[in-house]
Amino acid sequence: MNLSKRILVGGPVAAALALGAAAPAFAQVSGETAFVFNTLSFLMCGFLVMFMAAGFAMLESGMVRSKNVATICVKNISLYSIAGIMYYLIGYDLMYGIDAGGYIGSFSLFWSPDDTAALADAFPTEDAPGYAATSDWFFQMVFVATAASIVSGTVAERVKLWPFLIFVVFLTAVIYPIQGSWEWGAGWLDAEFGFSDFAGSTLVHSTGGWAALMGAIIIGARRGKYGADGRVNPMPGSSMPLATLGTFILWLGWFGFNGGSQLALGSAADAVAIADIFANTNAAAAGGVIAAMLASQVVFKKVDLTMALNGAIGGLVSITAEPLAPTLGGSILIGGVGGVLVVLAVPLLDKLKIDDVVGAIPAHLVCGIWGTLVVPVSNSDASFGGQIVGIIAIGLFVSIASAIVWFALKATIGVRADEEDEDMGLDRAELGMEAYPEFGAGSQRI
Template sequence: MNLRKLLLTIAGGAALAAILVEPGLAQDAAEATEEVVEATGGGVPAESVYVFNTLLFLVTGFLVMFMAAGFAMLEAGMVRTKNVSMQCLKNIALYSVATIMFWIVGYNLMYDGVDGGFLGSFTPKMMPAPDADAGDYAAASDFFFQLVFCATTASIVSGTLAERIKLWPFLIFTVVLTGFFYPITGAWQWGGGWLAEMGFSDFAGSTIVHSVGGWAALSGALILGARRGKYAADGRVHPIPGSSMPLATLGTFILWLGWFGFNGGSQLALGSEADASSVARIFVNTNMAAAGGVVVAMILTQIIYKKVDLTMALNGALAGLVSITAEPLAPNLLMSVIIGGIGGIIVVVAVPLLDKLKIDDVVGAIPVHLIAGIWGTLAVVLTNSDASIGTQVIGIVAIGLFTFIASGIVWAILKAVVGIRVSEEEEALGLDMVEVGVEAYPEFGVGSQRV
């Protein structure tokens, strides 16, 4: 029995009891029944809609927040032991910086009075008093949910530039990215800006979150340069294995789990049976796309390299997740697997291509988040009849050009003013020693040689 039927049954029973006990009470009971019908509107009472929507934002929000742990573990596993503490520090720091910057300027820049334009207002986000919190959800729950998306964008940059970038210049860039660049491009679509007016479609952020992070990472990688010893003068690539495949695998599973919040929460409502059904469908499609990315990456690496590459399988899962993020509701299960599987192909093809171009991406974030993000945004037209391929391309190009150029300018300024790269000697020692002062594995690191 659903909620409406239950309420009507209770009200009907009250009316019957009133008639049997005292006929004069029958009219009052009948009016109560009509009020129940009106309040439910054929579905859930307004108070329950508020609770369910708020709960959706909070629960899926903390799932997305937990993705910060996933990025930290993935990056810790993909770098060498001498740089693990640095990656852990960067991830907790960037989340904290993003939290403060999104409050000071990011949220209202993204959502306050965009009205078909390019950006909102440069004011801090203020929470209404509890008794003035109007709408179908708590304002604080929406702020929290949008905040954790902003932090995800910065996490993408961290992995690409690992093992050779200085801590404080990276965090200065994070201030600009999370406070300005991400909110501005987000305003164009999710804030009701000019791309939204054109009909651009990006349900949960294949472009708005993932490609933005990927473009920022690519510009940084080009200006920062590759790790010492990664590429030989004759063009050969020297692989630099990560410190812990178990940690990288754990990080991938945490990200996979968090993605249910990332995509499911983007339904933005849980106040009706239709919304609940949509969230469930999004969960299933998200899972299928990730599985498709893994399986395809495994098959391809077996065919090409005669062995299955674990790192490709891990990134295949993430590429599948990024690919489905732009439209996780409309596809059926088979199409979800296909969309995610093509993400797996992108990883296997793009990772060695970047090496040929001598673009050093430590964790494979550019193929996973940038290129698979572009693919996922284009793939929207396969299942969403309201989407136009021309509009999707315009959105991808506009957001990409703005983020890449603006990020490149900031990286170039930081390089000229304070420097963004550690010295060769410091890179050889490891950033745990020279930048953090705490080794992740002191028994095996540089510090153990002094004992």
């Protein structure tokens, strides 16, 4: 994600450019004004993406049993904090200190903003007015936290707190930045294969999904989730209203996620592009909800609220790889396919006895792959071959690297809670507290 990689497509954007050239009222703003608007876009959209951390916390809190809610809240606020620290210590330079066409960036420690230099040469041309360096760092950092949040929900209710947070350190400091540099840092996937992922269907969401999948396999399913006869035992979450609130917060935050990835707001063309991205993002989420509801009615003979919620997320993930080029109708279809994929993937995981508490693997990994594959349909600058190479390369790297870390933790300090602690609930076992103390310990039986 950098300004030099931004692609302006036809349609409304081209019309805005033409209008800007023809009418004095749409004359180009000064370089300094564009600098301010670009910086403001990074910061405001970054605020929205940061608020997604609250969305993940609420969604996961609603989807886990009440005896694990406080632990989920601790994990989400701590993983966000770790992501910020590790991206400062090593992650940003590792992601953006890469040579063009390279495979890995710089392991320099302690990134520092170069805003003095940025201001000294901030406005070389009206076409590239620049932005505050720290605003870019902040915007990139909140994306890292999103990838880590995906893992939290999948391995909930049986992973120990500190081993999980150690995994987050490696994910945010090394694993995420290396694969991100291959595309957004202008590394080999961008230079050699033209891989295209506008806002991170693969680089953020599938990355989190692959890391979550490895964790779910290595840690194993929750006690009692799968019977010896192959039966799947439902383990209902503590609060569907809370999970619904979390989904709406994520939906809101996604406007910053995708809209901010335009990486500029210094011209009329950029403003039109961001408006189009907002509309397409909203349409894809809506398509995902309705498609998931219809699919769950067909598959399960009833509408499942959890499927509808993950249908929204699946639709959002699906459009994230290319939220600018599609039409509104196309966005609804892209999101709708994502919603159907969520409904189909959940029972498949259960058949494989892969326990994903919140359904993050279907919504983020499966829909991330789908959203990345469909990019060439609306963006002629991308190719199916390049997209497939990128999906496979990132999937292999993240899976292998994540598995190494999970296995290392399992062999040393252990990653899974004791059976007694898991049955009692991690809130009391690891935190010595309860999320809902007024209900009393006697209510914590499931």
